[in-house]
Structures are given as structure tokens and as C-alpha cells.
Amino acid sequence: xxxxxxxxxxxxxxxxxxxxxxxxxxxxxxxxxxxxxxxxxxxxxxxxxxxxxxxxxxxxxxxxxxxxxxxxxxxxxxxxxxxxxxxxxxxxxxxxxxxxxxxxxxxxxxxxxxxxxxxxxxxxxxxxxxxxxxxxxxxxxxxxxxxxxxxxxxxxxxxxxxxxxxxxxxxxxxxxxxxxxxxxxxxxxxxxxxxxxxxxxxxxxxxxxxxxxxxxxxxxxxxxxxxxxxxxxxxxxxxxxxxxxxxxxxxxxxxxxxxxxxxxxxxxxxxxxxxxxxxxxxxxxxxxxxxxxxxxxxxxxxxxxxxxxxxxxxxxxxxxxxxxxxxxxxxxxxxxxxxxxxxxxxxxxxxxxxxxxxxxxxxxxxxxxxxxxxxxxxxxxxxxxxxxxxxxxxxxxxxxxxxxxxxxxxxxxxxxxxxxxxxx
Amino acid sequence: xxxxxxxxxxxxxxxxxxxxxxxxxxxxxxxxxxxxxxxxxxxxxxxxxxxxxxxxxxxxxxxxxxxxxxxxxxxxxxxxxxxxxxxxxxxxxxxxxxxxxxxxxxxxxxxxxxxxxxxxxxxxxxxxxxxxxxxxxxxxxxxxxxxxxxxxxxxxxxxxxxxxxx
Numbered sequence: 001x002x003x004x005x006x007x008x009x010x011x012x013x014x015x016x017x018x019x020x021x022x023x024x025x026x027x028x029x030x031x032x033x034x035x036x037x038x039x040x041x042x043x044x045x046x047x048x049x050x051x052x053x054x055x056x057x058x059x060x061x062x063x064x065x066x067x068x069x070x071x072x073x074x075x076x077x078x079x080x081x082x083x084x085x086x087x088x089x090x091x092x093x094x095x096x097x098x099x100x101x102x103x104x105x106x107x108x109x110x111x112x113x114x115x116x117x118x119x120x121x122x123x124x125x126x127x128x129x130x131x132x133x134x135x136x137x138x139x140x141x142x143x144x145x146x147x148x149x150x151x152x153x154x155x156x157x158x159x160x161x162x163x164x165x166x167x168x169x170x171x172x173x174x175x176x177x178x179x180x181x182x183x184x185x186x187x188x189x190x191x192x193x194x195x196x197x198x199x200x201x202x203x204x205x206x207x208x209x210x211x212x213x214x215x216x217x218x219x220x221x222x223x224x225x226x227x228x229x230x231x232x233x234x235x236x237x238x239x240x241x242x243x244x245x246x247x248x249x250x251x252x253x254x255x256x257x258x259x260x261x262x263x264x265x266x267x268x269x270x271x272x273x274x275x276x277x278x279x280x281x282x283x284x285x286x287x288x289x290x291x292x293x294x295x296x297x298x299x300x301x302x303x304x305x306x307x308x309x310x311x312x313x314x315x316x317x318x319x320x321x322x323x324x325x326x327x328x329x330x331x332x333x334x335x336x337x338x339x340x341x342x343x344x345x346x347x348x349x350x351x352x353x354x355x356x357x358x359x360x361x362x363x364x365x366x367x368x369x370x371x372x373x374x375x376x377x378x379x380x381x382x383x384x385x386x387x388x389x390x391x392x393x394x395x396x397x398x399x400x401x402x403x404x405x406x407x408x409x410x411x412x413x414x415x416x417x418x419x420x421x422x423x424x
Numbered sequence: 425x426x427x428x429x430x431x432x433x434x435x436x437x438x439x440x441x442x443x444x445x446x447x448x449x450x451x452x453x454x455x456x457x458x459x460x461x462x463x464x465x466x467x468x469x470x471x472x473x474x475x476x477x478x479x480x481x482x483x484x485x486x487x488x489x490x491x492x493x494x495x496x497x498x499x500x501x502x503x504x505x506x507x508x509x510x511x512x513x514x515x516x517x518x519x520x521x522x523x524x525x526x527x528x529x530x531x532x533x534x535x536x537x538x539x540x541x542x543x544x545x546x547x548x549x550x551x552x553x554x555x556x557x558x559x560x561x562x563x564x565x566x567x568x569x570x571x572x573x574x575x576x577x578x579x580x581x582x583x584x585x586x587x588x589x590x
Contacts, residue, residue, distance in 0.1 A: 077444065089511045089550040120444075127457065127495055128551050130564040163442035167453030168493050171549070185452035185485075187492040203447055246513035246554035253555050288512055288550075318554070320513050334515045338549050344492075 002232055004220040005213070005240060006256040009100030015135060018142035021103040027148060029219035033111050034156040037222075039070065042115040046218065048226035050238035055083060055174065055211030056286060056315045058237075058304040067198035068116040068206045079207040080113040080121040081183070082215055085173040087126060088287035089338060090320040093242035093254050094212035098125070098132035101216075102139040106162070108215035110148060111222060113160050116208055121162045124179060124209075126169040137164050171342035175391045176201075176209040178344065189346040190391040213242055234260030235303040243302065245271035247321030248278045254318070260306070264298040266319060278323040282407060286315020288335045289396030291403035292322075312403070327423035328408040329415055332401055333361035339397035350394035353384045357401065364412060367420040374412055378405060426474050432462050436478065448479050452489055455479065456496055465505075466497035494548065502537040502544035504582045507561040508570075510547040513554035522558045522570050523547060529579060542586060543579075 008016050008024055016024060033042060047062025069075060082105065086094040097105060105123075113121045123136055140162050143149045151159045170188045173179040177191035180202050201207025217239055221229045230238045237259050243266055244254040250272030257270070263283065267273065274280055282292040285302065291312035293300065300310050307314040322331055340354035357380050360373050381402040384394040405412065414422050428436060436455050443450040455475055456467060463471045467490050476483040490496045506526055510519050523545075527533055530543050537544040553559045556568035567578065 086552045087550055090513050090554050091550075092552045092554045092556075095552050122442075126552070128561055128566075131566075165442070165450075165454070166457075169495060169551075170493060182453065183450055184447070185449035185479075185481075185489065187488060203444065244555055246557060247516045252557070284512075320516070320554070322516065326516055331512065331515065334510070335512050338511050341494075341549055 001258065003240060003256045004224075004232075005097065005104070005216050005242065006100065008104065009096065011096065011100055015099065015101050015139075016103060018103055018139065018146055021101070025223070026103055026219075027107055027146075029222035030107050030110055030148060031154060033114055033222055034154045034158070039115045039117055042111065042222070045226055046115070046221055049217075049221045049229040050226075050236065051214065051217050051221065051229065052237050052304060053211055054213035054217075054241070054316070056088065056289075056313070058314060061210065061214055064198065064210075065112070065116050065208060067196065068208060069199065070117060074117070075205055077120065077203075077205050078116055078118040079202045079205060080109060080116060080118040081179070081202065081207060081209045082109055082121070082123050082212055083173065083176070083179060083209050084123055084125040084129070084132070084212050085169065085179065086129075086212070087169060087171045087342075088174060088289065088316050088318075089335065090246055090284060090287045091244065091316040091318040092246075093244050093316065093318055095129060095132060096242065096254050097212050097216050098129060099135060102132075102135045103143070104216050104219065105136075105212060106139055106143050107148075108218040109162065110143075110153070110160060111218050112208065112210060112215055114158060116206070117158075118160065118208070121160060122165045122183065123162070124173070124183060125164060125166045126173075127166050128169050129166075133164060133166050140164060170344075171338075172344045172391075172393065175393065178391070179209060180207065187344065189344045192390075232258055233303070234258050235301055236305065237303045241302070241317050243270070244318035245321060246318070247283075248275045248323040248326075249273065249321055250275055260301040260303040262299050262301055263293060263319065266302065267298075267321060271321075274321075274323060278325055280321060281324045281326070281328070282322045282404075284320040284322075284400055285312050286317050286319070288320065288338060289313075289393075289399055290315040291399045292407055294407050313399070325423065327365065327421055328404050328411045329361060329365045330421065330423065332404045333358065333365050335400050336361055336397065339393065343393060347390035349384050350389045353380055354394060354397060356380070357384075357397075364415045365421055367415065367418070369412075369416040371416055373416065374405065374409075377401060377412075381405075425477075426463055426468075426471050428458070428462055428474075428478075432458055440479070449481050449485065452479060452481070452486065453493070456486070456490060460496065465501045465503075466499060500537070500541075503542050503586065504563070505544045505546060505561075506578075507546045507548045507551075508534075509549070509551045509553070509557070509559055509561075511550040513550075514557040514559060517557040519558040522560070522572075522575065525572050525575055529575065542582065 172188040178188040182188040345351040559568040
């Protein structure tokens with residue numbers, strides 16, 4: 001089985017230096033691109049490979065690039081940013097790529113920057129990833145020394161600068177316009193769209209923001225072609241996927257697998273099944289902001305379309321497993337606490353609604369809930385749903401809540417009826 | 425007014441050079457981290473004013489950012505900070521017990537610092553180490569698969585370090 005993204009990764013030793021990375025075939029894709037591919041050709045290639053954004057939105061990456069104004073009339077100074085502010089609860093896959101093979105990311109960034117003819121690129125890294133920061137900084141220096149960054153890269157006449165930006169750690173930065181504000185030294189609040197960042201992003205200039213895993217796929221697509229990339233997958237979405245599993249399983253972890261393995265395979269095979277004494281109750285398939293899947297969904301293929309068909313989202317593809325001894329009310333309360341904390345406060349429904357939801361869940365968990373509280377929670381699902389808030393944070397927060405009310409409603413009712421948490 | 429050491433000032437200038445001319449405000453968040461390192465682990469108002477002057481922006485632009493991001497400490501903080509992740513995946517693996525154990529060992533609640541100024545306890549949101557839960561950030565490192573025994577060792581390690589450096 002091909003594992004292009006993790007083939008060089010062994011977290012027990014330091015990542016490959018630039019020389020070692022080159023020896024393993026690294027930077028060949030960049031050479032190929034600069035020798036004879038036009039930016040438009042690369043956009044088309046990536047579009048054809050059906051690479052979809054790995055940050056959770058699942059939008060075709062090549063298509064996203066194609067919205068950037070090109071040619072001599074395009075605004076001067078364009079930006080390529082990699083979002084390495086990984087903070088979706090349950091998600092710890094980008095850290096593996098950042099610490100495991102930083103040059104793979106840098107090569108992907110340079111090629112992506114070339115495809116949109118960017119002038120400056122930033123690695124927007126969450127502050128907490130200290131180890132990754134050191135490795136990325138060192139790797140960028142190596143890439144400058146080797147002539148892969150800077151002026152007239154490999155004699156192509158094209159220039160690109162790259163910098164590490166380690167400002168923040170804030171969930172809001174998953175929303176790319178909020179990330180842009182953070183990168184401009186402001187609060188991470190979202191901007192109105194349109195204009196979209198592809199046209200008016202960082203400092204008002206055309207900007208592409210891509211996820212770490214997304215960009216790591218790019219050199220491999222250039223080396224091996226769109227059909228090869230599509231062939232890695234079990235489904236229509238191209239490529240492999242870094243899946244993860246956390247919770248009370250025997251071997252929590254992160255693995256690169258063909259896109260479209262089933263939830264069952266992930267949990268039972270790769271994560272080694274549930275720990276002794278615990279049973280599977282439900283799972284959030286792609287981070288905290290996705291709807292629960294249940295035992296009935298175990299054979300669902302973990303790709304964008306199949307997960308959507310059972311009412312959830314692939315999100316980041318990192319599964320949080322909830323066991324039968326964890327109280328669903330308490331667990332959802334924990335998640336809503338997270339979302340309430342991370343709300344940027346920009347728009348009223350999110351700023352006021354999430355703490356309200358958190359409070360109600362806490363009172364139910366403590367045995368102080370009233371029957372009508374369930375209606376209030378359901379009402380929030382609508383009030384904070386898509387279209388009613390400025391960005392996707394609050395609608396995302398409602399996904400685990402609404403699905404918990406659907407699948408584990410008895411648990412909520414029992415808390416209210418018995419006036420105590422049956423799990424404590 | 426506080427001022428950076430020569431070394432930190434050079435570092436700040438290097439960071440500022442990463443952004444186009446006139447866009448030096450982009451360096452604010454990174455420079456606030458430098459300031460926190462330099463001035464005792466937290467951002468007092470004079471420190472924020474100094475950063476504003478350095479970046480040629482208004483003080484309010486610094487305050488509104490410093491109060492927004494949770495990694496900035498706006499009051500004095502302990503020499504060693506336990507930042508325990510409490511979000512979903514860590515909760516499933518017992519982060520509540522880890523927090524309770526630290527509370528018991530140090531006699532402080534989250535958000536507090538021990539009287540001797542040695543330890544602070546913070547509960548924080550997802551640190552992206554969900555497969556290695558429960559975990560915490562401790563200085564510049566991640567401490568993963570936490571147990572009571574590991575907490576005991578870390579506290580002991582801090583006390584020895586502090587003694588060696590005093």
C-alpha cells in the first residue's frame with residue numbers, strides 16, 4: 001500500500017534533513033515544475049487529482065487556486081499561507097507531518113505558491129507546537145541555502161520568500177478570514193465574504209490558505225500524476241488520508257490510509273478495538289464539530305461524500321470515540337464549553353448562544369435540568385445553525401449537540417427525570 | 425518604561441522584517457510572546473505600551489489583542505506552568521482526574537499560582553495531542569500519557585531545578 005505522505009516519517013528519530021530528503025526523491029517535483037510546467041497546468045493537474053481540502057471543508061484544492069487572479073494585470077504581491085494552527089478537538093494529524101517531514105510541506109508550499117504565482121508565503125503555526133517551530137525554521141533556512149527559496153529559484157526567474165509565523169492558538173483560525181486577521185496582528189474575528197481571500201486576502205491582496213496535509217499531497221501529485229493520486233483512494237475523493245482515533249481504544253493513533261476505509265476498520269483494526277470493559281457508543285468522525293455516528297454507521301466509508309450521506313462530515317478525519325461508560329451529556333457539555341470559550345464574540349448568536357447551551361447542559365448534568373431544557377437546546381440548533389451566524393464555528397458546535405439529542409436522547413431525559421447523572 | 429535586551433530587540437526586528445513595509449503590526453503576536461519571556465512571564469500595561477511604541481501602533485491595538493488570546497498572561501504567573509488540556513478527547517482519558525490530582529498536590533485551583541510563586545495551574549483547550557491523552561503543555565514541551573506518578577516526577581523535577589538555579 002502506498003503511503004506517500006508518511007513514507008519518510010519515523011517520529012522516534014529526527015526528520016530528514018534537506019540532503020536526506022533530496023536523496024529520498026524530495027524536491028524533484030519542484031524541479032519538474034520549474035523546468036516546464038505553467039502555473040495553470042499545475043492548477044489543472046491538482047484539480048484533476050480530486051485533492052480536497054484536508055482542513056475539513058473538503059473543497060477541491062485546484063479549483064480554489066484557480067480563483068486567484070493571474071497574469072500581468074493581477075494585483076502585485078500575492079500570498080500563500082499554510083494553516084498549521086491545528087486545533088479541531090480530536091485532530092493531531094498535521095503535527096505528525098510538521099514534525100515528521102517538514103521539507104515535504106515546504107516543497108508543497110513552494111509548488112502551490114508557484115501555481116498561483118505568489119511572492120510571499122507564511123507557515124501559520126500554532127504557538128504550542130514548539131518542536132515543529134524549531135524544525136520548520138531550520139528547514140526553511142536549508143531551503144534558502146539550497147536555492148529552493150529566495151530570488152530566481154533554480155534559475156526560473158521566479159522569487160518566493162517564506163517565513164514562519166507563530167502567533168496564536170485559537171480555534172477561530174480554522175476560519176481562513178479570521179486567520180488572516182490574526183496574521184495581520186489583530187483579533188481572530190471573521191471577515192465578510194465576498195470578497196473571498198483568493199481575490200482580497202492578506203493585506204487586501206490575493207491569498208490562498210491551505211491545510212498542512214493538503215499541501216503535503218502536492219509534490220506527490222506532481223511526481224506521479226492525477227490518475228495515480230485518484231488511484232490511491234477507495235472512493236471518488238483522491239489520495240490517501242491521515243486518519244486518527246482517540247478515546248478509550250487500545251491503540252489511539254494516527255495512520256495514513258487509502259481515502260475511504262470504513263469506520264469499523266479504523267477502530268477495530270488500526271486502533272486495536274475498544275479497551276477492556278468499554279463498549280463503543282458513538283463517534284465524532286472528524287473532530288468535535290461533526291455529528292455523531294453510531295454503531296449503525298460502522299461500515300460507512302470515511303470519505304467526504306459517504307460520511308455526509310449518513311448525516312455527518314468527514315471533517316479532519318480524526319475520530320473521537322465515545323464509550324458506553326462516558327456520559328453523553330457530560331461529554332457534549334465539555335465540547336460546548338470548548339466552543340463557548342473559542343467563540344470570538346464577533347456575532348451575537350454565537351457569543352450569547354454557546355454559553356447558554358453550555359449552562360443548560362451543565363445543569364442537566366448536575367441533575368437540575370427541566371423537561372423544557374431539551375426544547376431550548378433544540379431551538380439553539382436552529383438559531384445557531386448555518387446562515388444565522390457570521391462564520392461556521394457555531395453551526396459546527398451544534399453538530400455534536402443535535403446528533404447527541406437525536407441518538408442519545410434517552411440519556412438526556414433520564415438525567416432530567418432522575419435528577420442525577422446516571423453515569424456518576 | 426521597560427525595554428528589551430539587545431538580543432531580544434534584534435529578534436523583534438528580524439520578526440518585523442518578515443512582513444511588508446508598513447505591515448509591522450503583523451509581528452505583534454510574536455513580539456508579545458517575546459515580551460512575556462523577557463518580562464517575567466506576563467504582560468503588564470507598561471510592557472504592552474512598550475510593545476506599542478516599538479511597533480508604532482496605538483496601545484489599544486496591543487491591549488485588544490493581548491486580552492483576546494489565552495496564551496498571554498495578564499497577571500503574574502508561576503515559574504512553572506501546568507497547562508492541562510481538558511477538551512473532549514483528553515476528558516475521555518481522564519484529564520479531570522489529572523487536574524484534580526494537581527489541585528490536591530499543589531493546593532491551587534485552575535487559574536491560581538502557589539504562594540511561593542513556583543507553580544501555576546491552567547486548564548486549556550485542545551493542544552492537538554489527542555492520541556496521547558491525557559496531556560499538558562509544560563513550558564516548551566508536551567507531557568503526554570499523564571499519570572499521577574508522572575505528575576509527581578514533574579513536580580519533583582521543578583523543585584530540583586529551582587533549587588539548582590537559586
